[in-house]
Amino acid sequence: MNQQAMTPTENPTRIYVDADACPVKDEVYRVALRHGLLVSVVAGNFIRVPQDPLIERIAAGSGMDAADDWIAERAGYGDIVITADIPLASRCVKAGADVIAPNGKPFTEQSIGMTLAMRNLMTDLRSSGEITGGPRSFSPRDRSAFLSALDTAIRRIQRRRAEQTATGQG
Secondary structure: OOOOOOOOOOOOOEEEEEOOOOOOHHHHHHHHHHHOOEEEEEEOOOOOOOOOOOEEEEEOOOOOOHHHHHHHHHOOOOOEEEOOOHHHHHHHHHOOOEEEOOOOOEEOOOOHHHHHHHHHHHHHHHHOOOOOOOOOOOOHHHHHHHHHHHHHHHHHHHHHHHHHHHOOOO
């Protein structure tokens, strides 16, 4: 595959991957390298990543929510966060980042409130002994939806940046 790697200064968008139990890391790497985007792969402890100057491995520590906190403190407007963690998604959406679940579902300002409320309701039901079942298994359709959502997010950010540059705002 012929990849034209860009330097980070040419394209400041960064993809943050909440890497513990993320099933789409390889897809993120391929898409990011194709677009010349920086990737921060954040986990509680050591995790393997490809040897590439655009991909950095972050061992945030084993503390409760250490990886989530690391991502939330850095992600912002023009960045993309990949996570299935709804509280982390909420924090990143509020910071202006584009947030995508590994199944391709985007978390937006319009959807995150209801998503967080449903998550809290299900947590309460489980803690009271209700059997609610777990998430459905990850499928090839989820992988395809994720790739489409990631590509859409990258193109939307690039378009916004181009418009800002054209109007002298960037």
